[in-house]
Amino acid sequence: MKVVSSILVLVGLAAAAKEVPPPGPDGKYTLTAPGITAKFIPYAACITNLIVPDRNGTLRDVILGYDNASFYAVDPNHSDYGAVPGRYVNRIKDHTYVLNGTRYFTEANDGNGTLHSGTNGWSHRVWNVSEVTDHSITFTIRDEGNSSLGFPGTVIGSVTHSVGNGSWSTILAAHAVDHLTPLMLTTHPYWNLDAFSNPDTDLVLNHTLSLPFSTRMIGIDENTQSTGALPSIPKGSINDFYSKPKQIGASSTDAAWVGNCGTAGGCAGYNNQWLVERNESQAGLPLATLSSGWSGIKWDLYSDQPGIVVYSCHWMSGGNQLKQDQGGTASNGFVRKDGCVAVEPQDYIDGINHPEWNRTKYQISGPNTPPFSSHIQYQFSTI
Template sequence: MIKALFTALLLPLSVLAKDAPEPGPDGKYTLTAPGITAKFVAYSAAITNLIVKDRNGVDRDIILGYDNASFYPVDPNHPDYGAVPGRYVNRIANHTYELDGTRYFTEANDGNGTLHSGLNGWSRRTWNVSEVTETSITFTIRDENNSSAGMPGLVLGTVTHSVSANSWSTKLKAKAVDHRTPIMLTTHPYWNLDAFANPDTDLVLNHTLSLPFGARMIGIDPNTQSTGDLPKVAKGSINDFWSKPKQLGASINDPAWVGNCGTASGCSGYNNQWIVDREAADEDKPIASLSSDWSGIKWDLHSDQAGVVVYSCYWMGGVNELKASQGGKATNGFVQRNGCVAVEPQDWVDGINHPEWKRLDKQIYGPDTGPFESSISYKFSTIK
C-alpha cells in the first residue's frame, strides 16, 4: 500500500484530485471506534478533535483546535495545532547544518534558528487525502527540492492516522528519492484533558506527567537552541518526571521555573526535550503518561522515538479561541498561558548538528537508505 501511495505522489495533482475522498459537512474527516472519535483536516495532516469519555461518562474533546476547518491555513498565530511538522521537525540551531561536506542554510523563523523547517514546512501545507475508512485516514505529500529553504532533494511523505478501541495511532513514513537530506517527523497535538471545563482552572498545571525513561535531556542555550550538552536530570529537580509522576505546575515556585525553557525570553515552565533511555525489555512500555485528577482522563504514549518534547504553552497569549464544545466557568473562551501542553515524540532535537551524538542514521536519509519510519500511539483510560 505504501509503495502505491509513493507512486501516486509522482502523478500530477490534477490526476489525484478528481478521486480524492470528501470531508463531512464540517470540513473534517471523522473516524470512530469504541470509546473514541477523532477528526482530521488535510491542512498539515492535522487532528482537530479527539473525543473520549471522562470518568463520569461525559464526552470531552481534549485536543486543541478550531471548529472552522477553513481557519487552519489562515490562522495568523499558527501554533501547529495537531499538525505533522516536517520535513525536519523542531529546531535547527543558527539555521544551518552541514551534510556531506556542503553547508546548508535554512529559514531563520525562530530568532536565529529554524523551527519546523521554516514557514513552508509540512505543517503549513495542504496534504493529499489518499484513503479514508471509518477508522483510518491516509495523507500524502510531495516535498520538492528546496521547497523549504536548505532542504535538498525530493521527499515523498505518508501519514496514516487510525483509531481503535480507546486508542489513536499514527504511522509516519518519508522517502528521500534523489538526494540525502534531513528527515524527522512527529505529531503535534496540544492537550487539555479537562477540555477547559474544570470550574476551578482553565490551565494544565494540575495535569500529572510521567516520563519514566527521561533521566537525561537535550541541553539548551538562552534561545532554546541545542548546546550539544546532554545533562542528567537530578532527582527532585524542576525537570524530574522520571523518578515519579508529578503535576506540571509542581515546580512553579522553583527559582528555575522562569527561564527553564529559555532564559533570553524568560520562558517559564517547559519547552524542553527529554531523552528516552530504555532497554529492549522496556520497548512495550509507555514513554510518557499524562492524566488529570479532575476529569479522570489519562493517556499513555507509546512510540519508537528516542526523545520526548514537552511544551507547556508559554507563548499562548489568549488569542486562540476554544471550540464550542470546550470551556467552562474558569475560561474566557481563549487559550491562556499554561492552558495546554504539547507532548511530541521525536528523535534528538538538532541531531544533524551534533554528529557526536551518533543520531545521523536516524535523521539523514537518501535514495540508498530505507525510508524514515515511526509509530506513535496514545492509549486512553480513566483514573479514579
C-alpha cells in the same frame, strides 16, 4: 507491518490517486471507534478534534483546535495545532547545518534558529487525501527540493492516522527520492484533558505527567537551541518526571521555573526535550503518561522514538479561541498561558548538527538509505 504498509504508500504516490469521499459538512473527516472520535483535515495532515469519555462518561474534546476547518490556513497565531511538521521538526541551531561537506542555510523563523523547517514547512501545506475508511485516513505529500529554504532534494511523505478501541495511532513515513536531506517527523497535538471545563482552572498545571525512562535531556542555551550537552536530570529537580509522576506545575515556585525553557525570553515551565532510554525488555512500555485528576482522563504514549518534547504553552497569549464544545466557568473562551501541553515523540533535536550523538543515520535520508519511519500511539483510559 504497519510501517511497511506506510512505506508502500510512498511507492504508489506517483500513481493515479484513488477516489476518496469528501469531508463532512464541517470540512473535516471523522473517524470513529469504541470510546473515541477523531476529526482530521488535509491542511498540515491535522487532527482537529479528539473526543473521549471522562470518568463519568461525559464526552470531552481534549485537544486544541478550531471549529472552522478553513481557519487553520489563515490563523495568524499558527501554533501547529494538531499538525505533522516537517520535513525536519523542531529546531535547527543558527539556521544552518553541514551535509557531505556542503553548508546549507535554512529559514531563521525562530530568532536565529529554524523551527519546524520554516514558514513553508509541512505544517503550512495542504496534503493530499489518499485513502479514507471509517477508522483511518492517509495523507500524502510531495515536497520539492528547496521549497523550504535549505532542504535539498524531493521528498515523498505519508501519514496514516487511525483510531481503535480508545486509541489514536499515527504511522509516519518519508523517503528522499534523489538527494540526501534531513528528515524527522512527529505529530503536534496540544492537550487539555479537562477540555477547559474544570470550574477551578482552565490551565494544565494540575495535569500529572510521567516520563519514566527520561533521566537525561537535551541541553539548551538561552534561546532554547541545543548546546550539544546531554545533561543528567537530578532526582527531585524541576525536570525530574522519572522518579515519580508529578503535576506539570509542581515546580512553578522553584527558582528555576522561569528560564527553564530558555532564559533570553524568560520562558517559564517547559519547552524541552527529554531522552527516552529503555532497555529491550522495556521497549513495549509507554514512554509517557498524562492524566487529569479532575476529568479522570488519562493517556499512555507509545512510540519508537528516542526522545520526547514537552511544551507547557508558555507562549500562548490568549489569542487562540476554543471550540464550541470546550470551556467552562473558569475559562474566558481563549487559550491562556499554561492552558495546554504539547507532547511530541521525536529523535534528538538538532541531531544533524551533532554527529557525536550518532543520530544522523536516523535523521538523514537519501535514495540509497532506508526511509524515515515512526509510529505514535495514544491509548486512553480513566483513573
